[in-house]
Amino acid sequence: MDLTRAKLRQAAALMEKHGMDCWIVQFARETGLRSDPLGYLVGTAVTWPSAFLLNHDGRTAAVVGTGDSVQVGATGLWDVVRGYVATPRDELVGVLESWSPKRIGVTWSTSDDTADSITFGMYRMLESLLAGTPYADRLVAAGELAGEVRRRKLPDEIEGIHSAIAFTEQIFERIGAHLRPGISEKELQRQIQDWVHEAGFGFSWEELIDPIVDFGPRTGALGHTLPGDQKLEPGHIIHVDLGIERDGFASDLQRTWYWLKDGEVGAPEPVRKAFDATRAAIDAGMAVLKPGRAGHEVDAESRRTIIDAGYPEPGFAFGHHVGRVAHDGAGTLGPRWERYGDGPDVVIEPSNVFAVEMGLEVPGYGVVGLEEEAVVEEHGAHFLSTPQRELWLLPRKLR
Amino acid sequence: MDLTRAKLRQAAALMEKHGMDCWIVQFARETGLRSDPLGYLVGTAVTWPSAFLLNHDGRTAAVVGTGDSVQVGATGLWDVVRGYVATPRDELVGVLESWSPKRIGVTWSTSDDTADSITFGMYRMLESLLAGTPYADRLVAAGELAGEVRRRKLPDEIEGIHSAIAFTEQIFERIGAHLRPGISEKELQRQIQDWVHEAGFGFSWEELIDPIVDFGPRTGALGHTLPGDQKLEPGHIIHVDLGIERDGFASDLQRTWYWLKDGEVGAPEPVRKAFDATRAAIDAGMAVLKPGRAGHEVDAESRRTIIDAGYPEPGFAFGHHVGRVAHDGAGTLGPRWERYGDGPDVVIEPSNVFAVEMGLEVPGYGVVGLEEEAVVEEHGAHFLSTPQRELWLLPRKLR
Numbered sequence: 001m002d003l004t005r006a007k008l009r010q011a012a013a014l015m016e017k018h019g020m021d022c023w024i025v026q027f028a029r030e031t032g033l034r035s036d037p038l039g040y041l042v043g044t045a046v047t048w049p050s051a052f053l054l055n056h057d058g059r060t061a062a063v064v065g066t067g068d069s070v071q072v073g074a075t076g077l078w079d080v081v082r083g084y085v086a087t088p089r090d091e092l093v094g095v096l097e098s099w100s101p102k103r104i105g106v107t108w109s110t111s112d113d114t115a116d117s118i119t120f121g122m123y124r125m126l127e128s129l130l131a132g133t134p135y136a137d138r139l140v141a142a143g144e145l146a147g148e149v150r151r152r153k154l155p156d157e158i159e160g161i162h163s164a165i166a167f168t169e170q171i172f173e174r175i176g177a178h179l180r181p182g183i184s185e186k187e188l189q190r191q192i193q194d195w196v197h198e199a200g201f202g203f204s205w206e207e208l209i210d211p212i213v214d215f216g217p218r219t220g221a222l223g224h225t226l227p228g229d230q231k232l233e234p235g236h237i238i239h240v241d242l243g244i245e246r247d248g249f250a251s252d253l254q255r256t257w258y259w260l261k262d263g264e265v266g267a268p269e270p271v272r273k274a275f276d277a278t279r280a281a282i283d284a285g286m287a288v289l290k291p292g293r294a295g296h297e298v299d300a301e302s303r304r305t306i307i308d309a310g311y312p313e314p315g316f317a318f319g320h321h322v323g324r325v326a327h328d329g330a331g332t333l334g335p336r337w338e339r340y341g342d343g344p345d346v347v348i349e350p351s352n353v354f355a356v357e358m359g360l361e362v363p364g365y366g367v368v369g370l371e372e373e374a375v376v377e378e379h380g381a382h383f384l385s386t387p388q389r390e391l392w393l394l395p396r397k398l399r
Numbered sequence: 400m401d402l403t404r405a406k407l408r409q410a411a412a413l414m415e416k417h418g419m420d421c422w423i424v425q426f427a428r429e430t431g432l433r434s435d436p437l438g439y440l441v442g443t444a445v446t447w448p449s450a451f452l453l454n455h456d457g458r459t460a461a462v463v464g465t466g467d468s469v470q471v472g473a474t475g476l477w478d479v480v481r482g483y484v485a486t487p488r489d490e491l492v493g494v495l496e497s498w499s500p501k502r503i504g505v506t507w508s509t510s511d512d513t514a515d516s517i518t519f520g521m522y523r524m525l526e527s528l529l530a531g532t533p534y535a536d537r538l539v540a541a542g543e544l545a546g547e548v549r550r551r552k553l554p555d556e557i558e559g560i561h562s563a564i565a566f567t568e569q570i571f572e573r574i575g576a577h578l579r580p581g582i583s584e585k586e587l588q589r590q591i592q593d594w595v596h597e598a599g600f601g602f603s604w605e606e607l608i609d610p611i612v613d614f615g616p617r618t619g620a621l622g623h624t625l626p627g628d629q630k631l632e633p634g635h636i637i638h639v640d641l642g643i644e645r646d647g648f649a650s651d652l653q654r655t656w657y658w659l660k661d662g663e664v665g666a667p668e669p670v671r672k673a674f675d676a677t678r679a680a681i682d683a684g685m686a687v688l689k690p691g692r693a694g695h696e697v698d699a700e701s702r703r704t705i706i707d708a709g710y711p712e713p714g715f716a717f718g719h720h721v722g723r724v725a726h727d728g729a730g731t732l733g734p735r736w737e738r739y740g741d742g743p744d745v746v747i748e749p750s751n752v753f754a755v756e757m758g759l760e761v762p763g764y765g766v767v768g769l770e771e772e773a774v775v776e777e778h779g780a781h782f783l784s785t786p787q788r789e790l791w792l793l794p795r796k797l798r
Binding site for chain 1: 429433436446473483486505510515517518519520521522523604607624625726738
């Protein structure tokens with residue numbers, strides 16, 4: 001709970017910048033059933049409608065059903081835990097009266113799903129609880145504050161992500177030793193999932209497509225493709241996109257191998273060229289990943305490298321935040337396309353952690369893809385993952 | 400997916416009764432990250448903002464980002480899958496134009512958390528997508544429809560719950576064989592959790608308090624109490640409240656044992672009397688658990704039995720729906736107290752599945768608690784669990 005307490009302190013210090021003096025971090029019920037993107041600031045699940053409030057001076061208060069109050073008290077995060085039996089109205093208004101806030105943040109956002117906490121039903125309930133009090137007209141959207149708190153990683157959060165990455169890199173090692181011609185994409189996916197389950201860890205996106213596994217030339221659509229019955233053959237590129245969740249933190253990494261044909265000592269020229277262009281695009285983006293830059297500026301550097309190398313323009317963004325989940329908050333290192341909303345305009349901050357990625361299709365051979373994690377520091381970014389600098393050739397030769 | 404398809408058919412048939420001719424079952428994003436109470440009708444998680452629509456004639460349509468369309472198509476649940484790149488506006492309006500609905504349900508509810516799907520941010524996005532079309536003014540709340548669909552179990556859903564119950568009853572067997580004086584509440588909780596994890600199953604509420612374990616006289620507050628360092632001693636009542644999740648279905652059961660002191664051949668009279676009163680209260684409620692009754696009527700029968708036996712009035716409801724989760728939908732077999740909202744007025748329907756429970760504190764000995772699952776049929780209810788009819792005495796004697 002020490003990390004959660006530190007995050008709440010960090011949030012309190014950011015409230016003035018975001019124009020509020022009180023933040024209803026979470027107003028929710030049955031959060032054991034329905035995970036909430038703000039749950040990581042609350043420390044426990046609740047059954048009854050419950051409000052968790054943070055004041056600009058760092059004071060905290062929880063208004064919870066009496067049945068939940070022992071659990072909430074046990075977190076040690078909430079200075080005051082007010083239990084209710086019939087309705088939370090009196091206790092909630094009581095907290096607000098003691099703090100007298102002028103602008104009360106409520107956590108929702110149209111553009112940032114990781115800051116879109118309150119349901120429509122609970123928002124209506126909140127309005128009805130505050131009806132007739134001075135606080136009814138003081139509600140403002142706290143989505144941007146929630147996003148900044150999520151994006152600005154504390155050292156312990158960076159360490160958590162790093163440890164998810166370290167395990168993912170072990171899995172890539174095992175993949176290299178496990179691959180054999182004849183194994184299918186589905187079989188490799190199942191093996192990787194078994195390794196992750198055996199270690200007691202989870203996945204940072206839906207297991208149906210985690211990992212994504214591609215052997216050889218593409219047959220299906222682009223995007224989040226399901227692994228198929230395609231079997232590995234010599235002359236195939238092998239591409240894996242894997243994200244794991246370890247102790248509440250996520251990784252999101254891509255690696256690429258090539259299986260040599262008989263007599264080959266290296267990958268064919270189009271494969272090597274695509275790998276080199278992919279790596280160069282990662283490096284070009286990393287070179288400008290600095291505080292103060294907008295996401296679209298970073299994307300543009302990477303994107304230009306690909307186009308200059310003679311490939312078609314990539315149909316996806318260069319990067320996204322990583323943290324508690326694989327897509328951890330608004331802010332995209334991507335082009336200003338409508339589908340990315342305001343994401344590409346979000347300015348990069350120190351202690352942001354990004355996944356940076358690039359991929360190219362190599363007709364006749366398969367998909368090259370690289371994805372790394374990087375942390376932003378004052379003067380630039382450095383890799384949190386051990387970046388793949390060379391195409392990995394299989395089978396491994398005895399030397 | 401056959402069960403999901405059957406649930407969508409069931410829902411389509413109920414739409415007219417609830418006054419709508421189109422239902423936006425889910426409008427959500429990143430549902431792999433944030434589970435949605437309506438996810439069980441959708442069949443897969445999505446990344447981008449996605450709408451899943453059901454027409455009153457049973458036709459279905461999905462509007463999803465192109466990156467999600469393969470996955471969504473693979474479910475086979477959605478007759479039309481319209482992919483979008485920039486914004487879902489045209490595709491969403493296109494579906495509505497083809498169906499011409501007069502009243503469009505959106506899934507939210509203030510009173511029923513399992514029918515409160517859409518977030519405040521997504522509702523705002525939906526309003527803005529429909530702005531300027533005839534559909535903007537046709538949105539109605541679909542929470543009651545969602546609740547009825549959830550409560551009216553199909554045979555395969557009842558079978559799923561039954562199989563979660565069967566495993567839970569195996570755990571109760573193992574508890575009886577495992578208990579020894581000197582074991583602490585925390586140790587027993589951890590052992591039970593290990594058994595559930597080893598079997599590959601989950602928990603139907605938060606693991607911090609699943610199971611709830613009580614040895615001997617109460618020391619803490621009432622409610623969802625954390626297991627403590629209290630060690631089992633002869634003369635203690637042992638009470639366990641355990642819910643597991645197996646293949647997407649939940650159980651919620653309570654069992655009670657008594658550890659004999661040296662020389663005792665049966666439980667002391669106050670313990671026996673409390674057990675008998677608890678069992679009688681379960682039976683009294685079961686006798687009136689029938690279609691057409693309101694929840695508060697059933698609660699009243701059970702409650703009266705306890706009061707007539709000379710005990711203080713219970714501070715909780717007699718029962719709640721069970722299904723995909725332990726508290727599965729609005730509708731409470733409880734008194735008309737403000738904190739239960741409209742729940743006690745919800746009328747019992749055929750194929751509802753309830754947990755029915757009663758508990759009594761026995762000063763000096765501990766907590767007696769029984770909880771069973773029951774399914775409602777045309778003329779009455781029958782137990783899905785094997786009901787505990789006798790207080791279980793430990794240590795087990797060789798005969």
